[in-house]
Amino acid sequence: MAPLVRTGGSRHTGLAALPHRNIQISNIAKIRKVLYVxxxxxxxxxxxxxxxxxxxxxxxxxxxxxxxxxxxxxxxxxxxxxxxxxxxxxxxxxxxxxxxxxxxxxxxxxxxxxxxxxxxxxxxxxxxxxxxxxxxxxxxxxxxxxxxxxxxxxxxxxxxxxxxxxxxxxxxxxxxxxxxxxxxxxxxxxxxxxxxxxxxxxxxLDEPTAGLNSKDIELLEKILLKLNQENETVLIIEHNIEFISHVADYLVDLGRNAGNKGGETIIQGKPIEVVRNVESSWNNIIN
Structure with a gap:
């Protein structure tokens, strides 16, 4: 995803199509810079x-x-x-x-x-x-x-x-x-x-909590929340439920399986909407 958005953003096309998927990313021209970490x-x-x-x-x-x-x-x-x-x-x-x-x-x-x-x-x-x-x-x-x-x-x-x-x-x-x-x-x-x-x-950010202890994760959370306050957009690929619940204001739940059998959008929305939806993997974990 990062190479795609980076290319779209640098050309200021405003629209980029994901290969082999019926998905589009719009308003890329409004992004000044993409930083893949x-x-x-x-x-x-x-x-x-x-x-x-x-x-x-x-x-x-x-x-x-x-x-x-x-x-x-x-x-x-x-x-x-x-x-x-x-x-x-x-x-x-x-x-x-x-x-x-x-x-x-x-x-x-x-x-x-x-x-x-x-x-x-x-x-x-x-x-x-x-x-x-x-x-x-x-x-x-x-x-x-x-x-x-x-x-x-x-x-x-x-x-x-x-x-x-x-x-x-x-x-x-x-x-x-x-x-x-x-x-x-x-x-x-x-x-x-x-x-x-x-x-x-x-x-x-691609799985930023991997290998971090709880103290370092807390520091990372503070940095990401600060970025959000400074009008930055942060996209995180993550599996740490506790971390996600602390920093996310919008969730996209992908599944249900891995590899070619996964990658489908199960549900997306505000955290409370995702958790309450019976189709969401979050609902299964919490309940």
């Missing part, structure tokens, strides 16, 4: 990190390059990048880790013996921004470094979203491939929330 990995290599995915690394590097100490030593923003030769440790290429290939076992990673896991040369690490060097910013939990950027809205807003959605324990330099599916999905949502233009966006 699933649990697919956001990166599969050590080069992919949380900070690179969130899109705030360039701004943070520039803050370090703008310090007086960096200017005196001739360091530029590229010297604070772990993805470009110059200031990074070339032994580990800025990852802070060395890969150990094991026969018949998954690859393992150890701390780089050259930079001791600090990713950069000593002259780069001597440059401080509000008392922290670039590796500190990458290694410390987001909850500890967020306040460093309170006066930089483009960074602050994204990190605040990470905290709001319960991911302040993650570090910006964490490898994306080490994230769980639930963490990857919430990071995608945080990126959308931090950079979004308010109003007329369509968020599509």
């Amino acid at each position: 699933n649990q697919q990995p956001i990166g599969k290599t050590p080069r992919s990190t949380v900070i690179s995915y969130l899109g705030i690394y360039d701004n943070i590097r520039q803050l370090f390059a703008n310090t007086e100490d960096a200017k005196k030593t001739g360091l530029s923003s590229s010297d604070f990048s772990m993805n470009i030769s110059g200031g990074r440790c070339e032994s580990c290429q800025g990852t802070g880790k060395k890969k150990i290939e094991l026969t018949y076992l998954p690859d393992s990673y150890i701390k780089c013996p050259e930079c001791h896991g600090r990713r950069f040369h000593d002259d780069v690490l001597e440059i401080k921004y509000k008392g922290n060097n670039i590796n500190d910013v990458l290694d410390k939990p987001i909850g500890e470094v967020k306040d460093l950027f309170n006066d930089v809205e483009s960074i602050r807003s994204v990190l605040q979203c990470m905290e709001d959605i319960g991911l302040d324990y993650i570090s910006l330099g964490q490898m994306s491939m080490n994230l769980s599916g639930g963490e990857a999905q919430r990071i995608k949502l945080a990126k959308c929330l931090g950079a979004k233009t308010k109003g007329k966006n369509l968020y599509i």
